[in-house]
Amino acid sequence: METMQRRLRESPVITSVVSVLLGMLVGAIMMIAAGYNPIQAYQALFMSAFLMPYDIGETIRTISPLILTGLAVGLAFRTGLFNIGVEGQFIIGQLAAVIVALKMDLPPVLHAVVAVLAGALGGALWAFLPGLLKATRGVHEVITTIMMNFIALYLANTLVRNWLSQGADSTETIPESASLRWDLLSQAFGNSRIHFGIFIALATALFMYYLLWKTTLGFELRAVGLNPHASEYAGMSVKRNLIMSMMISGLFAGLGGASELLGTSGYLAIHGSHTGIGFDGIAVALLGANSPLGIVFAAVLFGVLTYGGPVMQFEANVPTEVIRVVFAAIIFFVAANVVRWMMSKFGNKAVKKSD
Amino acid sequence: MIDTLTNILQTMVLYATPLILAAMGGLYSERSGVVNIGLEGLMTIGAFTAAVTTLATNNPWIGLLAAMLAGIILALPHAVASVTFKADQVVSGVAINFLALGISVYLVKAMYNGKAQTPTVLETLDRLPIPGLSQIPVIGPAFFNAFPTTYLAVFVVFLSYFLLYRTPFGMRLRAVGEHPRAAETMGVNVFLMRYIAVLISGALAAIGGAGLSIAIGSEFNETTVAGQGFIALAALIFGKWNPFGALGAATFFGLAVALALTGQIFGLTNYVPSEVLNMLPYILTILALAGVVGRAEAPAAIGKPYETGGR
Numbered sequence: 001m002e003t004m005q006r007r008l009r010e011s012p013v014i015t016s017v018v019s020v021l022l023g024m025l026v027g028a029i030m031m032i033a034a035g036y037n038p039i040q041a042y043q044a045l046f047m048s049a050f051l052m053p054y055d056i057g058e059t060i061r062t063i064s065p066l067i068l069t070g071l072a073v074g075l076a077f078r079t080g081l082f083n084i085g086v087e088g089q090f091i092i093g094q095l096a097a098v099i100v101a102l103k104m105d106l107p108p109v110l111h112a113v114v115a116v117l118a119g120a121l122g123g124a125l126w127a128f129l130p131g132l133l134k135a136t137r138g139v140h141e142v143i144t145t146i147m148m149n150f151i152a153l154y155l156a157n158t159l160v161r162n163w164l165s166q167g168a169d170s171t172e173t174i175p176e177s178a179s180l181r182w183d184l185l186s187q188a189f190g191n192s193r194i195h196f197g198i199f200i201a202l203a204t205a206l207f208m209y210y211l212l213w214k215t216t217l218g219f220e221l222r223a224v225g226l227n228p229h230a231s232e233y234a235g236m237s238v239k240r241n242l243i244m245s246m247m248i249s250g251l252f253a254g255l256g257g258a259s260e261l262l263g264t265s266g267y268l269a270i271h272g273s274h275t276g277i278g279f280d281g282i283a284v285a286l287l288g289a290n291s292p293l294g295i296v297f298a299a300v301l302f303g304v305l306t307y308g309g310p311v312m313q314f315e316a317n318v319p320t321e322v323i324r325v326v327f328a329a330i331i332f333f334v335a336a337n338v339v340r341w342m343m344s345k346f347g348n349k350a351v352k353k354s355d
Numbered sequence: 356m357i358d359t360l361t362n363i364l365q366t367m368v369l370y371a372t373p374l375i376l377a378a379m380g381g382l383y384s385e386r387s388g389v390v391n392i393g394l395e396g397l398m399t400i401g402a403f404t405a406a407v408t409t410l411a412t413n414n415p416w417i418g419l420l421a422a423m424l425a426g427i428i429l430a431l432p433h434a435v436a437s438v439t440f441k442a443d444q445v446v447s448g449v450a451i452n453f454l455a456l457g458i459s460v461y462l463v464k465a466m467y468n469g470k471a472q473t474p475t476v477l478e479t480l481d482r483l484p485i486p487g488l489s490q491i492p493v494i495g496p497a498f499f500n501a502f503p504t505t506y507l508a509v510f511v512v513f514l515s516y517f518l519l520y521r522t523p524f525g526m527r528l529r530a531v532g533e534h535p536r537a538a539e540t541m542g543v544n545v546f547l548m549r550y551i552a553v554l555i556s557g558a559l560a561a562i563g564g565a566g567l568s569i570a571i572g573s574e575f576n577e578t579t580v581a582g583q584g585f586i587a588l589a590a591l592i593f594g595k596w597n598p599f600g601a602l603g604a605a606t607f608f609g610l611a612v613a614l615a616l617t618g619q620i621f622g623l624t625n626y627v628p629s630e631v632l633n634m635l636p637y638i639l640t641i642l643a644l645a646g647v648v649g650r651a652e653a654p655a656a657i658g659k660p661y662e663t664g665g666r
Contacts, residue, residue: 324457
């Protein structure tokens with residue numbers, strides 16, 4: 001009884017599932033408070049993603065970048081790093097990909113591959129500085145990466161305005177040769193914008209699993225995250241691992257940005273504020289307990305909610321922003337480990353009663 | 356030329372004001388050892404509440420007060436999560452940001468028939484000229500014909516300095532952020548001090564946000580705050596977690612924005628793209644953290660949840 005209770009209390013799956021339900025409860029309360037019907041709203045929300053092949057395709061398209069940004073945040077978390085900079089690395093991934101797509105002339109497939117790799121490299125390099133500063137000068141990565149997010153945003157904007165276009169608000173559309181779209185795939189899903197990004201995302205999840213649990217580097221990354229002092233004592237270089245972790249995390253984020261640009265939008269526009277996909281990655285990673293499989297499932301849930309939001313607004317009249325509230329509540333419940341607290345309260349009562 | 360200079364200084368003060376107030380908010384929280392990434396969200400809820408309340412009551416002062424209250428209420432979950440539940444303070448702050456933007460845009464749409472912005476607020480806080488001083492050329496119009504929130508911001512800076520460095524309350528608050536165990540040994544209630552600090556943080560950041568919707572601007576929408584909470588955080592760090600440092604940093608960041616906005620007039624943007632000027636606050640903050648421009652040293656116990664009876 002005791003061990004089963006503890007196992008339940010410490011299982012990340014239980015924590016995540018209960019947190020999601022609590023989060024949706026908060027959303028329902030918000031809806032009732034504003035005079036909407038939560039049952040109708042949630043029905044529209046979840047049904048919308050699976051109505052037609054087109055919707056399924058679009059939902060998968062929404063999920064793909066969330067998997068990648070979630071993996072990016074999750075990998076850094078494993079080494080004890082909080083990479084809030086995934087948003088900025090995502091933008092640099094987009095920027096590097098669009099530069100290769102527009103400025104280089106390569107045959108089909110190869111062009112797309114080079115553009116994707118450029119995005120990944122860009123993301124990794126953008127994460128290098130925060131990693132270096134953390135390793136050499138002990139500067140907290142949260143602050144540097146937040147600053148780097150804004151620098152990335154303005155850098156992309158100035159390059160789009162002054163170099164990639166002649167003073168316009170967005171670049172031209174990328175050539176067919178660099179696109180990640182595939183007509184057969186798109187047609188199979190009712191001409192939606194689904195693209196190769198989902199395969200990149202799933203392959204990256206597999207890669208993260210392999211890296212963390214099947215390689216020496218991965219072992220070191222996790223060891224540093226669990227106990228940097230012990231790792232140092234065991235002869236691992238904590239500094240090197242911190243920098244590596246940030247760069248691999250940035251690489252995942254860059255892949256997300258590149259595939260989103262080459263697959264979904266096809267051009268880079270000037271943005272007044274951040275895309276939000278990088279920040280959503282934080283929620284995805286937390287909910288997925290930083291495990292590759294958990295992150296994929298969490299991204300599916302967040303993707304379904306994100307895609308379903310506008311449909312819910314249309315059908316049940318509930319503003320889409322209630323989804324953001326649900327996300328926020330889920331983050332709170334996972335972070336504060338409210339579930340474990342509830343179980344310990346509940347568990348103690350049960351034990352007392354049986355006495 | 357004189358006009359341009361006046362214009363630049365005026366814009367600088369305009370942009371610095373909300374940053375100063377929010378940075379002062381961050382000051383209390385971070386000095387007590389609680390990281391506050393949630394400044395952005397606290398400003399957002401302040402801007403939203405101020406706009407909506409002023410629209411309902413036609414009195415911007417009530418709007419300002421309501422914003423303060425909303426900031427305190429929204430800061431409460433951050434305090435509960437990071438002090439009582441010992442959650443990761445950065446994660447909790449991120450959640451605050453999500454929550455604030457979600458709730459405010461959701462409620463705006465629910466209240467105004469699905470529109471994503473509030474109607475224009477007609478009764479806003481107007482510029483308040485200080486007799487005599489506002490007549491001084493160049494400086495007068497910028498510094499002494501400012502919005503009430505600007506005077507309030509400067510007052511809060513002086514008050515915060517006094518509170519933090521000249522009163523027992525401030526001593527205790529800083530002690531809790533540097534060495535909570537020692538503070539507790541001396542009989543300071545670490546949890547209570549951190550709760551108070553986080554709630555003050557919410558009140559001040561929300562007032563800063565309120566200025567954006569009922570003084571400088573006159574409506575609330577999704578982009579009213581747009582990252583200014585993060586610049587305020589940068590100002591706090593660049594100002595080395597010190598009230599006057601943060602005031603100086605916020606003013607300097609305001610100048611960068613003013614130059615980016617007015618740079619076109621005197622041809623500055625021909626040499627430097629306005630985006631580069633926009634980047635300046637963030638680049639400088641990184642340099643300060645890296646120790647290139649002075650050394651920014653964080654409070655020692657920042658980000659660490661406190662465990663009574665631990666070692």
